[in-house]
Amino acid sequence: MIIFFSDLDKTLIYSYKHDIGNKKVLVELYEGREISYVTEKSANMMKKLFGTKKIAKENDIFFVPTTTRTVQQYNRIKLPIEQQSYALTCNGGVLLVDGKEDKKWYKESLDMIQYASDEMKKGIEYLEKDTNRTLEVRNIKDLFVFTKSSKPDTTIKELKKILDNEKVDVFSNGVKVYIVPSKLTKGNAVKRFTEKIKKQVTSVTIFSAGDSKFDIPMLEEADVAVAPKELEKELCEKNIGIKPDKYKVFSEYVLDVLNELTK
Numbered sequence: 251m252i253i254f255f256s257d258l259d260k261t262l263i264y265s266y267k268h269d270i271g272n273k274k275v276l277v278e279l280y281e282g283r284e285i286s287y288v289t290e291k292s293a294n295m296m297k298k299l300f301g302t303k304k305i306a307k308e309n310d311i312f313f314v315p316t317t318t319r320t321v322q323q324y325n326r327i328k329l330p331i332e333q334q335s336y337a338l339t340c341n342g343g344v345l346l347v348d349g350k351e352d353k354k355w356y357k358e359s360l361d362m363i364q365y366a367s368d369e370m371k372k373g374i375e376y377l378e379k380d381t382n383r384t385l386e387v388r389n390i391k392d393l394f395v396f397t398k399s400s401k402p403d404t405t406i407k408e409l410k411k412i413l414d415n416e417k418v419d420v421f422s423n424g425v426k427v428y429i430v431p432s433k434l435t436k437g438n439a440v441k442r443f444t445e446k447i448k449k450q451v452t453s454v455t456i457f458s459a460g461d462s463k464f465d466i467p468m469l470e471e472a473d474v475a476v477a478p479k480e481l482e483k484e485l486c487e488k489n490i491g492i493k494p495d496k497y498k499v500f501s502e503y504v505l506d507v508l509n510e511l512t513k
Contacts, residue, residue: 251451252511254300255316255338255440255468257460258327260478262296262501263288270499278327286327288501293330295505299512301331309512314338314443316436318464320390321351341430341464342439343393358442360392363431366417370395373413373420373429380405384425395429402427421463436460437467457511459504476507 256262263277263286264270275293278286288296300306300313316338317324324339324346337346343363345355370389377387377397382405385398399405402422409420409429419430440456448454458465458472461481469475469490476491478500497503 251310251312251453252455252457252508253312253314253444253447254508255314255436255443255456255458255472256504257436257462257465257468258315258317258319258324259286260461260500261459261465261504262292262329263327264499264501275330277329280326288330289499292499292501292505295502295509296329296331299505299508303332303335311508311512312447316342316439316458316460316468321346325349336443338436338439338443340390340393341434342436342442343434344391345443355442356391359434362438363393363434366431366433369413369418370429370431373409373418376409376412377405377427377429380408393434394431397427398425399427400425423462423464435467436465437471440468440471455511457508459500459507461500474507474511476504 265286266284270287270289273290274287275290276284277288299309300311306313313334314336315334318341319339321339321344324337333349335348339346343359345352374387374389374395377383382399382401383397384400388396390396402425405427406420406422413420417432419432421428444454444456455474456472458468458475460469461478463484466484469477470486477485478493482492491507493500493503
């Protein structure tokens, strides 16, 4: 069985700000606004590979969306396929099973990151006073902290000075600033989930796809993984596939690789 752990934003789906061509399918609405799309080709590939649970089973694929989005943000996405049995949200801290939060998984996540609670509080206190902050400080289910900064590099630099960098990771994605316990990674989520599912199957191949620093642990945990060229310098593992130039959109490369794995 292929377990397909995939990030969503800029890996399978793209915001309206990105040019993915005119042939696209709407997958996310928010307050009446069109937010995210998939390319038409990607939509067709998803339907072919895991469009329904029956098709996914025939192709021996188990698709697990793996995102830093909150549960509410994830639920806004309506991919052109049947709802998946499982999804990992909040950077792997929350597991959804048939759309509902797995309470045991969430408690295990909180227990796993308890060591970082003092650093998280310290980080929140700093961000509340940060004059560069442009958004309220959000504590996402006591798992990680998120805000926005007009000078993200400065905010990150100051946070790294005052926090224990072995207990928490501090980084930015554009103007977004995150404080995340070092063990709350998508890579650890992949390990935990694979252990859970291995009890039900005899053989597993892990295929992962992602485009950001959040995804690196997940990519490095996989048997087969792919990333865009922008992430190449960040990767320690040299056997991770990098999107060839012939693909304009990363998602189409991801799904082509998955298709090859099923043959």
